[in-house]
Amino acid sequence: MTTRRQFLFSSAVALTALPACLDAAVPKLVPLRAEVRCRKLFVRRTPDWEFILYSNGPNRPQPLIKRSVIKRTFGDDVYDTLRQRDHWAMIEAGWFGADDQFLPQPVRDPEYDIWQAYYRPEVEAHDLLEDIFFDGSAPWWGACLQEYGLSLVEHPNTPRYATAKIRNLLGLPALAAAINERTPHLSLEYGDLLMRQSWEDIT
Numbered sequence: 497m498t499t500r501r502q503f504l505f506s507s508a509v510a511l512t513a514l515p516a517c518l519d520a521a522v523p524k525l526v527p528l529r530a531e532v533r534c535r536k537l538f539v540r541r542t543p544d545w546e547f548i549l550y551s552n553g554p555n556r557p558q559p560l561i562k563r564s565v566i567k568r569t570f571g572d573d574v575y576d577t578l579r580q581r582d583h584w585a586m587i588e589a590g591w592f593g594a595d596d597q598f599l600p601q602p603v604r605d606p607e608y609d610i611w612q613a614y615y616r617p618e619v620e621a622h623d624l625l626e627d628i629f630f631d632g633s634a635p636w637w638g639a640c641l642q643e644y645g646l647s648l649v650e651h652p653n654t655p656r657y658a659t660a661k662i663r664n665l666l667g668l669p670a671l672a673a674a675i676n677e678r679t680p681h682l683s684l685e686y687g688d689l690l691m692r693q694s695w696e697d698i699t
Contacts, residue, residue: 550617556598644670
């Protein structure tokens, strides 16, 4: 049987420990950051007979997590620190359901412009190559790698538009080898392109 003295003593001990418990750091949920994904590059001929590279990334915007949901889950000012690929990683991990998501729209939606500027397949190809050949910062006027027949160009558009153009198809094998030497997360596939006649359709 608990005496009054024992009860008062145990209560005092509990009250003394309470502030320490309140001061203890509560583990804070942090966003799931996307890891590097393996990407492939392919060659496409444009209507004006230029050859550009494009990635196997999605060719249309993907769902993102609503700003209010990010704020509620991770706190204020976190939304603007996340890349779109971080959103996709958390959605793929099952952290957020369909009701927590929205799809960027092409009219007056900054998230659509961000996708168009960084994640569209041809822009992503430019940025991936800029990362491995120029540590993510090619000269602002563009870059030409003669040994590979490759030029990286940022066009003066709003929103941002950038392309990786192939000036000489014969440089594709050397470019593919150079990419393989630099990273395991990117490869260039051009199939039988070098054996085709110049007028054959290339998609």
